[in-house]
Amino acid sequence: MIELDEVAYSYGGDALLTAMSLSLAPGSFHFLTGPSGSGKTTFLKLCYGALVPTEGQLRLFDTDIRDLNRDGIAHLRRRVGVVHQDCQFLDHLPVTENIALPLTVSGQSVAEHGGNLGELISWVGLGARAQALPPELSGGERQRVALARALIQSPDIVLADEPTGNVDWEMSQRLLRLLVELNRMGKTILIATHDLSLIRAAKAHVQARVLRISDQRLKLAGADL
Amino acid sequence: MKTVLALVRGVLSTDAQADRVVPPTGFTARLTLFTATAMAFLAVFAIALSLAAGQLAQNWRDALAGTATLRVQAPIAEREVQSSRALAILQQTPGVASARLISEDEQKALLAPWFGPDVPLAGLPVPQLIEVTGDSYDAAGLRLRLQAELPGAVLDDHGRWRAPFVRAAGRLRALAWASIFLIFGAMGGMITLAANAALSANVQIITVLRLVGATDAYIAQAFVRRFTLRALTGAAIGTAFGLFAIALLPRAGEQASVLTGLGFDGSDWLWPLLVPPIAGVVAFVATQYASRRVLGSLS
Numbered sequence: 001m002i003e004l005d006e007v008a009y010s011y012g013g014d015a016l017l018t019a020m021s022l023s024l025a026p027g028s029f030h031f032l033t034g035p036s037g038s039g040k041t042t043f044l045k046l047c048y049g050a051l052v053p054t055e056g057q058l059r060l061f062d063t064d065i066r067d068l069n070r071d072g073i074a075h076l077r078r079r080v081g082v083v084h085q086d087c088q089f090l091d092h093l094p095v096t097e098n099i100a101l102p103l104t105v106s107g108q109s110v111a112e113h114g115g116n117l118g119e120l121i122s123w124v125g126l127g128a129r130a131q132a133l134p135p136e137l138s139g140g141e142r143q144r145v146a147l148a149r150a151l152i153q154s155p156d157i158v159l160a161d162e163p164t165g166n167v168d169w170e171m172s173q174r175l176l177r178l179l180v181e182l183n184r185m186g187k188t189i190l191i192a193t194h195d196l197s198l199i200r201a202a203k204a205h206v207q208a209r210v211l212r213i214s215d216q217r218l219k220l221a222g223a224d225l
Numbered sequence: 226m227k228t229v230l231a232l233v234r235g236v237l238s239t240d241a242q243a244d245r246v247v248p249p250t251g252f253t254a255r256l257t258l259f260t261a262t263a264m265a266f267l268a269v270f271a272i273a274l275s276l277a278a279g280q281l282a283q284n285w286r287d288a289l290a291g292t293a294t295l296r297v298q299a300p301i302a303e304r305e306v307q308s309s310r311a312l313a314i315l316q317q318t319p320g321v322a323s324a325r326l327i328s329e330d331e332q333k334a335l336l337a338p339w340f341g342p343d344v345p346l347a348g349l350p351v352p353q354l355i356e357v358t359g360d361s362y363d364a365a366g367l368r369l370r371l372q373a374e375l376p377g378a379v380l381d382d383h384g385r386w387r388a389p390f391v392r393a394a395g396r397l398r399a400l401a402w403a404s405i406f407l408i409f410g411a412m413g414g415m416i417t418l419a420a421n422a423a424l425s426a427n428v429q430i431i432t433v434l435r436l437v438g439a440t441d442a443y444i445a446q447a448f449v450r451r452f453t454l455r456a457l458t459g460a461a462i463g464t465a466f467g468l469f470a471i472a473l474l475p476r477a478g479e480q481a482s483v484l485t486g487l488g489f490d491g492s493d494w495l496w497p498l499l500v501p502p503i504a505g506v507v508a509f510v511a512t513q514y515a516s517r518r519v520l521g522s523l524s
Contacts, residue, residue: 105439
């Protein structure tokens with residue numbers, strides 16, 4: 001689904017990531033860890049086409065990302081659910097419309113997906129907050145809205161950047177359970193996090209591969225995790 | 226062509242959901258509305274000026290067309306004889322419809338502004354005037370014949386009086402059209418600036434839309450539709466105000482000049498109705514241009 005072959009990314013002449021090779025198989029569950037500023041977010045952005053590698057080849061659904069223009073990337077991105085670290089929303093729209101946004105921009109009728117939308121909102125436990133505006137939500141609620149929005153189009157891959165960064169332990173466990181459940185439905189999951197306890201907790205429920213970014217390179221993490 | 230049609234369809238469509246993805250923006254909305262209103266108001270006046278100038282040029286062209294004056298300059302004693310010979314020559318000239326002596330009373334009336342009503346014409350060496358009508362005679366040939374047979378007769382076909390006025394009216398009309406182009410150009414510039422400001426103020430929105438898979442065309446359409454509809458609304462208001470103001474202007478009927486003839490008659494009233502759609506097209510093109518630039522720079 002996502003294949004990286006000696007991918008590097010530089011910005012302003014400074015190398016941020018170098019010589020990264022990886023293949024994310026369908027239905028796999030990966031954690032990406034590393035210290036703050038190590039390049040986890042940059043790596044995820046490369047994976048959903050927000051950034052283009054400066055070296056090497058990155059294939060998303062068998063398509064070289066460099067062969068695509070902005071509209072081509074936009075179409076591919078509809079198959080990738082992204083849960084952003086800072087949960088970017090349209091603050092003037094209520095929760096339901098924010099969750100339905102991927103349908104709206106791809107020209108699909110929200111009314112036709114009304115059932116799915118309602119189910120999804122209930123599944124992430126936001127039934128009572130459906131008409132709230134994003135600024136009125138707590139950190140955990142925002143993360144769940146971001147997760148629901150990432151899933152509304154039933155994407156093949158879910159990329160989550162620090163999805164439990166702004167929530168308490170109980171909420172982080174709840175979010176993790178949702179992601180594990182998704183993986184059991186066959187979705188490919190890649191979670192960037194520096195929270196090692198989250199990784200340990202996940203390993204009790206799912207067979208997860210842990211990757212670490214260190215010295216600008218991608219490595220398989222040790223058994224201590 | 227397909228892309229343009231898709232964009233036009235996008236602007237005309239009523240996708241309420243798509244409309245809501247861009248939040249209402251305060252000052253750019255007001256700026257676009259105000260600019261379109263003011264420019265449409267001015268455009269209506271420029272159109273009226275252009276039509277009035279065109280009508281005036283036509284009036285001046287028609288007023289003296291087909292008439293000429295033959296001036297017979299001769300000593301008082303010979304004036305009557307030479308005038309009769311001139312009349313005879315004119316009557317023999319093919320294309321001359323009529324020729325008649327201007328009576329003493331008519332000549333007095335012509336001189337009255339300078340010499341008063343009781344000027345004694347009989348004792349003054351004023352030329353005898355002959356009014357000539359007809360527009361198919363050979364003026365150059367007639368002049369040559371008069372020069373040979375009546376050296377004191379001068380044919381004036383009024384061309385040198387008409388030409389500067391007709392030229393001036395034509396230039397006034399061209400200026401009015403240039404003003405219309407400048408008005409729509411300025412409107413396009415202002416709307417481009419407003420759209421640029423709106424897009425730049427909504428970078429966060431654009432980032433979110435791209436994150437969830439929106440294409441540039443979708444994002445641009447949301448802004449283009451909004452600005453085009455605002456410009457259409459503003460231009461419709463400005464046109465209505467302009468037409469109302471024109472309707473209130475005093476009319477001078479037959480004696481119309483540029484100032485007193487500013488207005489619309491009959492089918493002329495349809496011209497200002499083109500202002501709102503043209504404003505819409507200008508806004509559409511301006512916002513498309515601004516969107517492409519801003520979205521390109523944000524990639």
